[in-house]
Amino acid sequence: MPRIETSELTKRYGETLAVDRLDLSISEGSVYGFLGPNGAGKTTTMRLLTGLTRPTSGTGSIAGVPITDRDGLRPHLGYLPEEPPLYEQATAYEQLEYVAGLRDLPERATQERINTLLDELDLTADATTRIADYSKGMRQKTAYIQAVLHEPDVVFLDEPTSGLDPRAARTIREMILDLADSGTTVFLSTHILPVVEEVADTVGILSDGQLVAEGDPETLTQRAETGDTQTLEDVFLELTSTDPAADVEATDG
Numbered sequence: 001m002p003r004i005e006t007s008e009l010t011k012r013y014g015e016t017l018a019v020d021r022l023d024l025s026i027s028e029g030s031v032y033g034f035l036g037p038n039g040a041g042k043t044t045t046m047r048l049l050t051g052l053t054r055p056t057s058g059t060g061s062i063a064g065v066p067i068t069d070r071d072g073l074r075p076h077l078g079y080l081p082e083e084p085p086l087y088e089q090a091t092a093y094e095q096l097e098y099v100a101g102l103r104d105l106p107e108r109a110t111q112e113r114i115n116t117l118l119d120e121l122d123l124t125a126d127a128t129t130r131i132a133d134y135s136k137g138m139r140q141k142t143a144y145i146q147a148v149l150h151e152p153d154v155v156f157l158d159e160p161t162s163g164l165d166p167r168a169a170r171t172i173r174e175m176i177l178d179l180a181d182s183g184t185t186v187f188l189s190t191h192i193l194p195v196v197e198e199v200a201d202t203v204g205i206l207s208d209g210q211l212v213a214e215g216d217p218e219t220l221t222q223r224a225e226t227g228d229t230q231t232l233e234d235v236f237l238e239l240t241s242t243d244p245a246a247d248v249e250a251t252d253g
């Protein structure tokens with residue numbers, strides 16, 4: 001059974017069709033790179049799949065649980081949103097222990113896991129400082145740990161390397177691959193295409209709420225007409241262009 005499955009999933013905000021009849025089927029241990037221009041509907045899709053907003057029509061499930069069953073979904077998913085909610089007055093330790101408590105995680109094993117993750121992300125020395133005094137990168141690291149702490153079946157990551165220095169960004173990329181190796185499904189939305197090329201086994205490109213291409217990066221970047229390889233950026237620009245002249249240029253080039 002796919003870990004993420006949707007059928008004709010649709011979200012409308014007034015006149016705006018933010019997500020338009022989306023069909024997804026993503027398996028266990030897959031890293032799915034979810035691409036699309038600004039306003040394409042990526043965040044709305046993630047909010048639908050994490051139960052934060054309800055579909056206008058269509059259906060979806062995470063690990064077999066319908067996306068309309070918000071409480072049922074909670075143990076199965078982790079979500080790193082673009083602007084993660086953190087308690088400014090708490091330290092990273094307090095924040096993570098609080099989240100572990102909410103999720104009823106076993107105390108001792110969780111404590112060890114928190115320590116390991118803080119250490120891997122070079123955050124141990126700052127883990128007793130208030131989040132209010134954190135840099136953007138330190139917040140991002142704390143929020144990432146919060147999203148994966150309970151070892152969910154599916155983790156949704158919105159720009160996970162945003163604000164991170166090169167070392168931390170590399171650590172996160174390695175962690176994503178480790179998560180997938182251990183069977184977690186990673187749904188990754190980012191505008192940083194080299195990150196997608198490095199970690200994703202499948203790429204989906206969203207444009208105006210519709211999935212306009214999907215496949216493994218190698219197949220997507222292979223030109224059917226010439227047999228040449230183009231970059232993921234070329235493919236992205238071609239498929240999401242709103243200017244017909246740009247399409248011609250891209251195919252001729």
Ligand SMILES: Nc1ncnc2c1ncn2[C@@H]1O[C@H](COP(=O)(O)OP(=O)(O)OP(=O)(O)O)[C@@H](O)[C@H]1O
Nearest residue numbers: 013016017018036037038039040041042043044045
């Ligand atoms: N709460 C809302 N109310 C009204 N319209 C919304 C709402 N949320 C999103 N939209 C609209 O839905 C469309 C998709 O927005 P969404 O935030 O999902 O795009 P995105 O692909 O995540 O963009 P970005 O890359 O800029 O983050 C946009 O036209 C946006 O204006």
